Amino acid sequence: MASTDFMTSWREVEQIGATEAGGVERQAGTEEDRQVREWFRAFAERRGWRTTVDGIGNLFALIDFNPGAPYILVGSHLDSQPRGGRFDGAYGVMAGLHAAERVQQHFTDLGVSPRYNLAVVDWFNEEGGRFAPSIMGSSVYAGLKDRDEMLDRTDLAGVTVRNALESIGYLGGDEPPTAAGYVEIHIEQGRILEREGIPLGAVDSSWYTQKLDVEILGEQSHTGATLMEDRRDALYAASYVIIAFNEITRDYPPESLVSSVGQIVVEPNSPIVVNRRVHLVGDLRANDPAIVQDARNRLVARCAELAESHDVQIIVQDFDIRPNLYFPEEGVELVGKVATDLGIGIRRMQTMAGHDSIAMNTVAPTVMMFIPSIDGVSHCERELTLEQDMLTGVDALQGVLARMLDGVLDGVEPAPRY
Amino acid sequence: MASTDFMTSWREVEQIGATEAGGVERQAGTEEDRQVREWFRAFAERRGWRTTVDGIGNLFALIDFNPGAPYILVGSHLDSQPRGGRFDGAYGVMAGLHAAERVQQHFTDLGVSPRYNLAVVDWFNEEGGRFAPSIMGSSVYAGLKDRDEMLDRTDLAGVTVRNALESIGYLGGDEPPTAAGYVEIHIEQGRILEREGIPLGAVDSSWYTQKLDVEILGEQSHTGATLMEDRRDALYAASYVIIAFNEITRDYPPESLVSSVGQIVVEPNSPIVVNRRVHLVGDLRANDPAIVQDARNRLVARCAELAESHDVQIIVQDFDIRPNLYFPEEGVELVGKVATDLGIGIRRMQTMAGHDSIAMNTVAPTVMMFIPSIDGVSHCERELTLEQDMLTGVDALQGVLARMLDGVLDGVEPAPRY
Numbered sequence: 001m002a003s004t005d006f007m008t009s010w011r012e013v014e015q016i017g018a019t020e021a022g023g024v025e026r027q028a029g030t031e032e033d034r035q036v037r038e039w040f041r042a043f044a045e046r047r048g049w050r051t052t053v054d055g056i057g058n059l060f061a062l063i064d065f066n067p068g069a070p071y072i073l074v075g076s077h078l079d080s081q082p083r084g085g086r087f088d089g090a091y092g093v094m095a096g097l098h099a100a101e102r103v104q105q106h107f108t109d110l111g112v113s114p115r116y117n118l119a120v121v122d123w124f125n126e127e128g129g130r131f132a133p134s135i136m137g138s139s140v141y142a143g144l145k146d147r148d149e150m151l152d153r154t155d156l157a158g159v160t161v162r163n164a165l166e167s168i169g170y171l172g173g174d175e176p177p178t179a180a181g182y183v184e185i186h187i188e189q190g191r192i193l194e195r196e197g198i199p200l201g202a203v204d205s206s207w208y209t210q211k212l213d214v215e216i217l218g219e220q221s222h223t224g225a226t227l228m229e230d231r232r233d234a235l236y237a238a239s240y241v242i243i244a245f246n247e248i249t250r251d252y253p254p255e256s257l258v259s260s261v262g263q264i265v266v267e268p269n270s271p272i273v274v275n276r277r278v279h280l281v282g283d284l285r286a287n288d289p290a291i292v293q294d295a296r297n298r299l300v301a302r303c304a305e306l307a308e309s310h311d312v313q314i315i316v317q318d319f320d321i322r323p324n325l326y327f328p329e330e331g332v333e334l335v336g337k338v339a340t341d342l343g344i345g346i347r348r349m350q351t352m353a354g355h356d357s358i359a360m361n362t363v364a365p366t367v368m369m370f371i372p373s374i375d376g377v378s379h380c381e382r383e384l385t386l387e388q389d390m391l392t393g394v395d396a397l398q399g400v401l402a403r404m405l406d407g408v409l410d411g412v413e414p415a416p417r418y
Numbered sequence: 419m420a421s422t423d424f425m426t427s428w429r430e431v432e433q434i435g436a437t438e439a440g441g442v443e444r445q446a447g448t449e450e451d452r453q454v455r456e457w458f459r460a461f462a463e464r465r466g467w468r469t470t471v472d473g474i475g476n477l478f479a480l481i482d483f484n485p486g487a488p489y490i491l492v493g494s495h496l497d498s499q500p501r502g503g504r505f506d507g508a509y510g511v512m513a514g515l516h517a518a519e520r521v522q523q524h525f526t527d528l529g530v531s532p533r534y535n536l537a538v539v540d541w542f543n544e545e546g547g548r549f550a551p552s553i554m555g556s557s558v559y560a561g562l563k564d565r566d567e568m569l570d571r572t573d574l575a576g577v578t579v580r581n582a583l584e585s586i587g588y589l590g591g592d593e594p595p596t597a598a599g600y601v602e603i604h605i606e607q608g609r610i611l612e613r614e615g616i617p618l619g620a621v622d623s624s625w626y627t628q629k630l631d632v633e634i635l636g637e638q639s640h641t642g643a644t645l646m647e648d649r650r651d652a653l654y655a656a657s658y659v660i661i662a663f664n665e666i667t668r669d670y671p672p673e674s675l676v677s678s679v680g681q682i683v684v685e686p687n688s689p690i691v692v693n694r695r696v697h698l699v700g701d702l703r704a705n706d707p708a709i710v711q712d713a714r715n716r717l718v719a720r721c722a723e724l725a726e727s728h729d730v731q732i733i734v735q736d737f738d739i740r741p742n743l744y745f746p747e748e749g750v751e752l753v754g755k756v757a758t759d760l761g762i763g764i765r766r767m768q769t770m771a772g773h774d775s776i777a778m779n780t781v782a783p784t785v786m787m788f789i790p791s792i793d794g795v796s797h798c799e800r801e802l803t804l805e806q807d808m809l810t811g812v813d814a815l816q817g818v819l820a821r822m823l824d825g826v827l828d829g830v831e832p833a834p835r836y
Contacts, residue, residue: 082686083638083694129688156687189643209642211689220501220798223678223701224627224771225607228667230794235679236664239657246654249646260641261653263689264682268500269574270547271629271681271699272772273797276501281689283641353642354690376648379691380638 004043006098006394007387013039013078013094014086023381024086028079028125028136029057029164036078036090037170040122043097047104049120053172056140056147057124057165060177061097063104065113065405070180072404073364074100074397075121076356077137081129085383087187087373089126091390095185096120099397106402114405119177123356124165130155131164132281133320138356141176142363144417156265181404182360183367185397187385189353191376199392201349201370202335203327206358208289210296210321212282214241214303217313220268220276231274235266237310238278244302245282248295257286257295258352285352289324321418325358328412331367338399344392353378362417365409367400369393422461424516424812425805431457431496431512432504441799442504446497446543446554447475447582454496454508455588458540461515465522467538471590474558474565475542475583478595479515481522483531483823488598490822491782492518492815493539494774495555499547503801505605505791507544509808513603514538517816524820532823537595541774542583548573549582550699551738556774559594560781562835574683599822600778601785603815605803607771609794617810619767619788620753621745624776626707628739630700630717632659635731638686638694649692653684655728656696662720663700666713675704675713676770703770707742739836743776746830749785756817762810771796780835783827785818787811 016039017024017032026032037059041051044061052060062071076092100120107114123141128134131153139145151162151171165171188194193201218234242261249257260283267277282299286292300316307314332348339346349370351358357368371393374384434457435442435450444450455477459469462479470478480489494510518538525532541559546552549571557563569580569589583589606612611619636652660679667675678701685695700717704710718734725732750766757764767788769776775786789811792802 081638081688081691127688128690129686132689134690189640191645207642219795220499221795222607222771222797223680224625224676224703225769225796226676226794227609227673228664228676229673231678233664233678235660235682239660242653242657243661246646246651255645255647258642258644258646260649260651260692262641262691262693263687264653264684266682268547269681270499270545270797271550272546272552272701273499273680274678275680276798283690285642351643353640376644377637377639378643379640379688380694 006094006391009094009098013090017080019083019381021381023083023383024080025083026078026080027082027130028127029130029161029168033079034168034170037122040078047101052174053170054174054176055172056137056150057170057172058137058141058176059122059170061120062177063100063118065107065117069115069117071117071119071177072181072401073119073121073177073179074183074401075123076184076186077123077126079125079127081127081379083381084379085381087383087385088378091385092184092186093122095394095397098394099401102398103402103405115407116180116405118405126356131161135354135356135359138359142359144359144362179360179364181365181409182357183397183400183404184355184357185369185371185393186355187373187378188370189373189376189378192349193370193372194374194376196347198345198347199371199389200339200344200346200396202332202346203351203368203370204332204348205327206325206351207285207287208292208324209285209354210292211319212284212296212299213317213319214280214282215315216241216278218276221274223272223274226274232311233274234278234312235275237306237312238280240306241280241303244299248299252291256288257284257291259284259295287350322354322358323418325361325415327361327368328365328409330409330412331365334400334403334408335367335369338396341399342395361415363414365412365414369396424512424809427512427516431508435498437501437799439799441501441801442498443501444496444498445500445548446545447548447579447586451497452586452588455540458496465519470592471588472592472594473590474555474568475588475590476555476559476594477540477588479538480595481518481536483525483535487533487535489535489537489595490599490819491537491539491595491597492601492819493541494602494604495541495544497543497545499545499797501799502797503799505801505803506607506796509803510602510604511540513812513815516812517819520816521820521823533825534598534823536823544774549579553772553774553777556777560777562777562780597778597782599783599827600775601815601818601822602773602775603787603789603811604773605791605796606788607791607794607796610767611788611790612792612794614765616763616765617789617807618757618762618764618814620750620764621769621786621788622750622766623745624743624769625703625705626710626742627703627772628710628714629737630702630714631735631737632698632700632721633733634659634696636694639692641690641692644692650729651692652696652730653693655724655730656698658724659698659721662717666717670709674706675702675709677702677713705768740772740776741836743779743833745779745786746783746827748827748830749783752818752821752826753785753787756814759817760813779833781832783830783832787814
């Protein structure tokens with residue numbers, strides 16, 4: 001068995017897909033995704049761990065203590081946003097690999113086997129930047145999304161998930177390990193821990209989120225020769241839609257609702273043509289479902305008004321609705337105990353962002369932890385977490401993992417499926 | 419020498435790159451562009467005309483009456499917008515080919531040679547939908563744009579003009595014919611001729627036009643986890659810029675200024691990421707240069723305000739400024755005489771759209787004619803001109819061409835270079 005300290009591994013992985021400005025670009029199913037997966041496999045194989053790949057590209061490293069027993073899964077995702085940060089997802093997988101190695105050593109030293117087996121996982125396409133929806137691999141694992149439907153999803157260039165996975169050699173056929181529990185550690189992507197000077201968060205719930213798919217259909221015409229009053233400009237109308245998605249947040253208490261348009265496709269997108277079609281995706285999130293639902297209804301009404309006033313057609317569809325989800329109280333308490341043992345501060349918190357743990361929480365008892373993010377920034381190259389905070393997180397993950405392998409969360413019911 | 423009637427040729431060419439909704443898609447340097455050029459060459463070669471291709475992909479069919487004499491050029495462009503119309507450009511080339519055939523027959527029947535030779539031309543990349551700027555081939559011919567610089571221009575996928583032309587076999591090396599005059603006929607792309615029931619327009623001038631290149635730089639972040647007040651959303655700010663480009667037209671007399679944003683590039687354009695960068699192109703046109711300049715100044719000021727209020731950087735650059743350009747009065751009068759001979763109505767008019775004739779007018783005496791467009795729509799699949807109007811246009815073009823070959827516009831000064 002090889003042993004490497006966490007920061008040595010970290011410095012290797014942050015080179016894969018590194019960008020000039022200090023981020024990484026490892027979008028799902030790309031060459032950089034393949035390279036980081038090869039790194040993960042080599043790490044596992046050097047330690048004698050088996051690796052398997054399931055039918056949606058989830059990659060597992062398996063440590064078997066009790067042949068035939070189910071597994072405690074630990075991990076996150078190694079894919080990134082375009083010009084994303086080094087920490088989002090990657091930290092959780094790397095912490096998982098190193099915590100697993102230490103926990104294996106711990107049980108070997110004790111000469112005992114824990115109740116469950118252990119699997120470290122790199123979930124496929126958590127980011128959803130190239131292929132929508134996000135949290136794809138873990139959602140298929142959890143039975144929340146249909147595998148064949150996800151394999152048929154395409155990126156903006158028309159490449160399917162199936163083809164992308166085949167092209168990097170990661171469309172597997174292995175049966176994934178059965179989960180007796182799941183634990184994930186992630187950067188906060190917010191400022192609460194940093195502001196309060198607390199190194200660890202125990203996530204007790206997630207915000208209610210939904211997306212709106214908006215299609216605006218006008219008429220293509222000449223930017224020079226068409227009278228202004230004859231234009232049915234899809235991009236002009238879309239600009240009001242984008243503004244509405246942003247400014248509707250002002251109608252609710254400050255920061256109780258966040259909303260943005262992230263993706264937009266414009267056709268024909270030629271400098272001297274009035275655009276005929278815009279397709280965009282808006283993203284609404286609040287802790288209170290009533291706020292998201294009220295904002296959604298008002299945006300739908302606003303789109304109807306804009307369709308009328310701009311003489312265009314606007315089609316709005318709900319998708320990717322994710323209710324509030326509560327992580328088990330027993331898991332939150334477990335994180336508290338581990339923090340006490342380590343002598344570190346801790347606080348409860350919510351997650352506004354989606355994570356693989358949200359899908360896994362519907363399958364098995366799930367624990368979700370956060371470590372601080374400098375300035376709270378994420379999905380960007382200047383994402384940063386301090387080395388000390390990363391190391392503290394690995395310690396905490398090790399403690400939680402060892403207790404979960406011993407069955408401390410047995411009997412806890414998973415959350416309802418959404 | 420073969421002979422084909424105009425509508426037979428027309429029905430062949432409108433099949434090349436035909437779209438389901440009745441338009442064509444033959445963007446510059448694509449396979450469809452290659453096919454339509456092959457059609458042009460075959461038409462010329464069946465009539466014993468030489469064809470040549472210059473260093474920016476302009477395609478010429480040469481009819482030599484007087485070896486060594488300069489040429490009267492007639493033509494337009496066979497490339498189209500994405501999902502464009504069948505008539506824009508293609509009509510002028512097809513009318514040129516058929517008028518040239520008839521004029522050649524006319525001089526053969528008379529047993530005399532005219533003063534000049536005759537060349538039909540398909541200018542490369544008039545549309546500019548794939549490669550900016552538009553009017554590329556004729557602008558290089560006219561010395562208004564540098565050939566090497568244009569060959570280095572790229573499309574949104576990073577393909578250069580040079581590579582696109584090479585890949586379709588149309589990066590030529592022939593010396594282009596020297597122009598003693600140029601004549602072009604085009605669909606109006608407006609409603610004036612249709613509304614007044616007049617079959618022919620003599621264009622006396624073009625509108626003042628300019629484009630503005632706008633780059634908006636914010637900061638990439640997470641759509642879920644970033645506080646609204648921390649976002650520096652480039653797409654949200656860009657929406658106000660797009661609206662400003664449109665609504666500034668309301669500050670001037672109705673339809674005295676037209677303005678739109680046609681092209682927009684968004685980065686990273688991922689559903690759950692606040693966008694860091696938007697690059698867009700706005701297009702301003704008016705007959706009165708003072709209106710364009712005033713609107714341009716106010717848009718620059720508005721962008722500065724938006725940069726401040728949205729905490730983003732906005733960089734605005736002028737490009738593709740085209741002054742009012744006046745076609746020679748002698749040419750307008752010539753079209754009037756031809757119309758009288760044919761017994762058809764005619765009116766003077768302006769062009770709001772750019773055309774190859776605007777570049778050619780700086781090189782040699784240039785005549786520009788319009789035929790009606792149903793509903794005035796253009797750069798779209800439902801672009802339509804009636805068969806009778808197309809045939810009348812060929813007759814008019816034949817009359818103008820025959821007289822120009824005999825030197826009727828000799829001594830007319832070209833317009834100043836811009």
